[in-house]
Amino acid sequence: MFLVIQAVANLPWLESTQEDAATQAVATVAITPGASPQVLARRVANWHLFGQAQSTITTGHPPVAPETRLNLVLLGVIASPIQKNAVAIVAAGINAPDKSYAIGDRLPGGATVDEIYRDRVIIRYRGRVETLTLHRKKLSDKELSIK
Incomplete structure (x- = not known):
């Protein structure tokens, strides 16, 4: 399992395109003996390999507007x-x-x-x-x- 995680961490598509070494994405994990798969999965999920989504969330209250007269x-x-x-x-x-x-x-x-x-x-x-x-x-x- 460690080899798989290390291989993924070293893939070139994970590296940042910026020159500054401090901003490059580096993923490492220390496998502790007896660590549960859930703990390992949480660690991998926290890497945000594909970035963090920015989304618009609605308030849940639709605006008051007249009913459309379009044939829809x-x-x-x-x-x-x-x-x-x-x-x-x-x-x-x-x-x-x-x-x-x-x-x-x-x-x-x-x-x-x-x-x-x-x-x-x-x-x-x-x-x-x-x-x-x-x-x-x-x-x-x-x-x-x-x-």
Whole structure:
């Protein structure tokens, strides 16, 4: 195991491109006899081999905006507190095929996706902020029952 970790630590793609030796990325680990795999995994994870992500986190409170009049149907969302991970599933009309959109994507009709929440999408259309709401079907007792 030590040889694998040492080999990874010495790969050229891990080295910093800066000239200063003090800023070069060097990964070393001392393997202590009897160290658990969990401890070793935590040490490797703390190296941040691929850097540390900087992400935008939403406050969870969507802005108040009027409902859009565009012919768009919000069919589903994959909401995330990290907006770059959120996805909206939108169709350009009731029977139109759906497509997935992320923050910044252009929707049919010319609007742009600004923010995605679990029950709505905030879009920007002609400089105005508008809401595209997810309309949920209320299920009957029969639809909810297990057969």
